Amino acid sequence: DPGNTTFEQGSPFRVDVTFDESNVPENVSLRIKTGIEQAFRTRGMEAYGNTFRSVSQPINNDLEYYIEMDGYQSERFYADVQLRPRFKDLQATILPPAYTRLDSSIMSYPMSQVRAYQGSTLRLTGSLNKPVALLQLNKTGEIQDLTVNTDSSFTQQIAVQHKDTLRFYMEDENGLVNENPFQIIIEPSEDEFPLAEIIEPENN
Numbered sequence: 001d002p003g004n005t006t007f008e009q010g011s012p013f014r015v016d017v018t019f020d021e022s023n024v025p026e027n028v029s030l031r032i033k034t035g036i037e038q039a040f041r042t043r044g045m046e047a048y049g050n051t052f053r054s055v056s057q058p059i060n061n062d063l064e065y066y067i068e069m070d071g072y073q074s075e076r077f078y079a080d081v082q083l084r085p086r087f088k089d090l091q092a093t094i095l096p097p098a099y100t101r102l103d104s105s106i107m108s109y110p111m112s113q114v115r116a117y118q119g120s121t122l123r124l125t126g127s128l129n130k131p132v133a134l135l136q137l138n139k140t141g142e143i144q145d146l147t148v149n150t151d152s153s154f155t156q157q158i159a160v161q162h163k164d165t166l167r168f169y170m171e172d173e174n175g176l177v178n179e180n181p182f183q184i185i186i187e188p189s190e191d192e193f194p195l196a197e198i199i200e201p202e203n204n
Contacts, residue, residue, distance in 0.1 A: 090126035
């Protein structure tokens with residue numbers, strides 16, 4: 001139905017108009033224009049009983065539109081196009097336990113698996129493509145709300161203790177959510193016990 005609506009960029013845009021059965025116009029068309037167009041252009045609408053429907057097409061730019069019916073015009077409506085929130089970049093830094101004397105290592109998005117010694121710290125740093133109202137990290141049995149800075153960046157540290165799967169949920173200020181099923185599987189490595197071999201003396 002016509003109205004002011006927010007769309008994800010690239011999603012299908014279609015307008016349906018239903019009239020009272022006693023007052024169905026003969027000619028109905030959709031008039032649209034983008035912000036860079038000077039004049040409205042016409043899209044035909046097919047009749048299905050007392051309902052008229054425009055052809056569904058992807059929407060990539062903000063639109064202004066109205067319905068023209070037997071020479072009459074509806075009020076004007078606006079379609080606001082937005083991008084879904086997503087990672088612009090994401091890095092996972094593995095900080096091994098101090099006793100291992102190992103250097104830290106860095107992995108960059110998209111990574112599907114992280115292997116680290118038990119007791120390591122996994123530091124996640126990243127940025128989003130737009131401001132969000134909510135960013136959550138879903139772990140086994142736990143959901144954490146992450147703090148997002150004004151520049152859409154964030155940092156979160158996780159203790160590596162057991163196998164886990166990390167998933168992210170993000171929602172922008174218009175209610176659009178990220179539907180990317182991206183996840184990170186954490187595979188802890190158990191450190192081996194130290195082994196001592198007596199070389200001397202050979203006999204008791």
